[in-house]
Amino acid sequence: MGKRIQAVKGTRDLLPPETAVWAAVEATARRVFALYGFGEIRTPIFEETELFARGVGESSDIVSKEMYNFTDRGGRSLTLRPENTASVVRAYVEHGMHSLPQPVKLFYIGPQFRAEKPQKGRYRQFSQIGAEWIGTRATAGGNPRADVEVLLMLWRFLGDLGFSDLVVQINTVGDAESRANYRAALVAYLEPLAEQLSEDSRRRLVTNPLRILDSKSPAEQALLEGAPKLVDHLNEASRGHFRTVLGELQKAQVRTEVSPRLVRGLDYYTNTVFEIVSAGLGAQNAICGGGAYEGLVEELGGQPAYGVGFAIGEDRLLDVLPAATRARALPPGPVIVRALFDAKRTPVEALSTPEAATQLAEELRTAGIAAVDVGAESPARTFAHADHLRAPAILVLGEDELINGTVTVRTTGDRAQRVVERAQIVPYLKQLLLSLSLEVKS
Ligand code: ATP
Numbered sequence: 030m031g032k033r034i035q036a037v038k039g040t041r042d043l044l045p046p047e048t049a050v051w052a053a054v055e056a057t058a059r060r061v062f063a064l065y066g067f068g069e070i071r072t073p074i075f076e077e078t079e080l081f082a083r084g085v086g087e088s089s090d091i092v093s094k095e096m097y098n099f100t101d102r103g104g105r106s107l108t109l110r111p112e113n114t115a116s117v118v119r120a121y122v123e124h125g126m127h128s129l130p131q132p133v134k135l136f137y138i139g140p141q142f143r144a145e146k147p148q149k150g151r152y153r154q155f156s157q158i159g160a161e162w163i164g165t166r167a168t169a170g171g172n173p174r175a176d177v178e179v180l181l182m183l184w185r186f187l188g189d190l191g192f193s194d195l196v197v198q199i200n201t202v203g204d205a206e207s208r209a210n211y212r213a214a215l216v217a218y219l220e221p222l223a224e225q226l227s228e229d230s231r232r233r234l235v236t237n238p239l240r241i242l243d244s245k246s247p248a249e250q251a252l253l254e255g256a257p258k259l260v261d262h263l264n265e266a267s268r269g270h271f272r273t274v275l276g277e278l279q280k281a282q283v284r285t286e287v288s289p290r291l292v293r294g295l296d297y298y299t300n301t302v303f304e305i306v307s308a309g310l311g312a313q314n315a316i317c318g319g320g321a322y323e324g325l326v327e328e329l330g331g332q333p334a335y336g337v338g339f340a341i342g343e344d345r346l347l348d349v350l351p352a353a354t355r356a357r358a359l360p361p362g363p364v365i366v367r368a369l370f371d372a373k374r375t376p377v378e379a380l381s382t383p384e385a386a387t388q389l390a391e392e393l394r395t396a397g398i399a400a401v402d403v404g405a406e407s408p409a410r411t412f413a414h415a416d417h418l419r420a421p422a423i424l425v426l427g428e429d430e431l432i433n434g435t436v437t438v439r440t441t442g443d444r445a446q447r448v449v450e451r452a453q454i455v456p457y458l459k460q461l462l463l464s465l466s467l468e469v470k471s
């Protein structure tokens with residue numbers, strides 16, 4: 030026997046029936062995002078390293094310590110995508126999408142890669158469901174309306190998945206001017222205190238001082254109590270932007286909470302930033318992050334444009350998916366068709382019972398009913414099989430059934446057994462499946 034090979038640390042297999050729940054969540058995303066006119070984009074899983082270095086920002090955690098970089102045979106430096114916004118913006122620029130009617134609305138679903146310490150809710154390959162709204166011209170009423178539209182879409186998606194206890198933590202990091210003002214004030218406040226800061230924060234004091242606000246250390250949070258506040262350094266435009274966004278979301282009954290220290294890890298955000306955390310998740314509690322970005326499209330070689338988007342961590346979303354949604358996502362399993370094999374008897378009409386079972390299973394599939402033919406499996410194994418596949422019924426075909434033109438049906442829900450005319454088996458099963466799906470939905 031060869032040595033066993035296991036999935037790489039931080040990666041995992043998703044198996045049935047869990048994959049059916051993933052597919053249902055993704056189908057909900059596709060349906061809801063289409064309601065807002067978003068179309069799907071699929072970008073490559075690896076890109077030039079420089080795309081992320083420039084797009085996500087050298088000082089971000091992602092670029093500074095979490096990227097999977099490799100050199101290909103041609104000596105190019107490539108990176109497995111750690112997030113998808115930079116790639117979407119690259120594609121927007123590469124395909125000249127600025128010349129399409131604006132805005133361009135794109136969503137993606139797919140794997141991302143980060144070299145992090147694996148733990149619950151934190152993997153090295155994980156999946157994100159995200160969307161980006163990108164436009165070179167301001168929308169009627171100004172860009173805050175774009176932020177609002179994206180948040181309404183996100184809120185509807187989570188609502189349709191059955192979440193009812195979520196809150197959008199929201200903040201503004203201001204436009205470029207406001208940020209520069211604030212950055213100077215924050216650095217002036219923190220520099221004399223540098224001794225008391227962690228090594229990470231001292232480094233950030235130079236590279237990205239706003240990120241220090243994000244610190245998880247209680248000691249640093251205490252130091253930050255007296256720090257200048259971002260809201261006091263916003264110019265009038267940024268202040269107005271934030272006011273509009275908050276007002277519109279309130280009118281639309283999106284539950285928001287202003288979170289003044291929220292700055293988010295990526296360098297490209299301007300004005301609105303937001304995050305959704307779930308109480309059910311423990312330490313890795315963020316299920317979604319997002320925000321607006323002015324400057325990223327230009328940074329990646331395009332026309333000046335406004336962008337706003339979000340990324341949901343699908344793995345974490347699935348961990349806290351409401352139980353009723355999960356139950357609804359699991360379709361009823363296939364019916365099981367079993368042959369009663371009695372060697373003492375002679376087969377009727379040259380058709381053995383296993384052959385008849387195979388034929389019946391095919392007939393059911395033609396009628397659109399999922400069926401698994403288990404041949405002449407023992408009763409105990411058939412029950413285990415039915416249980417594992419969540420089969421709504423077991424159909425038994427023996428000699429008696431062949432002779433009489435019937436099928437014996439055992440419904441697994443109530444364990445009742447009845448004899449059904451062979452000619453009536455399709456309508457009978459359709460009725461059964463319909464009643465089960467009604468039960469699940471109600
Ligand atoms: P965290 O603070 O948990 O590291 P983040 O700020 O790095 O999150 P983003 O870059 O904003 O995360 O990505 C958006 C979402 O993707 C997160 O809210 C989270 O749900 C998910 N996510 C990020 N990193 C991972 C990971 N390593 N494994 C699983 N999900 C992840």
Ligand code: MG
Binds near residue numbers: 090
């Ligand atoms: Mg992270």
